[in-house]
């Protein structure tokens with residue numbers, strides 16, 4: 001299966017590091033022009049854009065806080081100014097602010113919901129407005145636009161000590177499904193990806209040394225995931241190779257969501 005995203009424009013939020021950076025690189029390698037959104041980390045985002053441009057691709061970095069409406073509006077306007085179109089949104093920005101519920105501040109609850117859930121809504125809304133106006137670009141893609149919501153296994157698996165994060169990802173699942181139900185007849189394709197433990201900055205403490213051994217007990221496939229495990233699925237879901245996949249979440253987790261603790265138990 002040969003996947004090409006030539007002539008397409010992709011915007012990846014939270015792309016200065018981790019899964020977002022990996023997705024941006026993979027989309028660029030498949031031929032898309034890529035907008036690398038960052039919030040605070042301008043330098044790595046600019047470096048990634050340079051790296052893509054130097055290797056013959058097209059990319060720019062744009063700073064914006066996805067939890068702020070005016071930032072999101074500017075981000076999408078600048079995307080159109082730079083590349084003229086938008087075909088793919090990867091709503092990826094996400095963060096953790098972990099604490100037991102009894103100790104969790106309202107500020108930490110609001111910030112995580114603001115970035116992980118409200119941010120995905122604001123970006124999806126902006127993308128939908130563009131896709132609706134643009135329609136299907138003949139010879140470019142069968143769909144009038146594609147959105148990939150980055151969720152987590154914790155849209156399904158409760159996670160003690162992370163109630164803001166788990167609630168945000170449960171929300172992302174319903175956001176994704178409801179939007180897909182709402183706009184699929186306009187040939188806009190919306191799906192989600194639910195990564196398990198992927199080695200990035202967000203879980204460095206859990207994926208190194210002894211902690212990694214403990215984490216592996218939760219992963220039947222026997223390894224911690226890499227950014228590329230997710231990036232290749234982003235490219236697939238963004239391409240016409242997945243044209244009949246609508247409103248579903250792809251779990252990419254080495255089997256974490258199979259509840260392996262129940263092997264020989266229960």
Ligand code: BGC
Nearest residue numbers: 152153154196197198202203
């Ligand atoms: C979290 C990671 C965690 C993984 C598995 C992800 O959504 O961001 O910190 O390792 O889920 O629990």
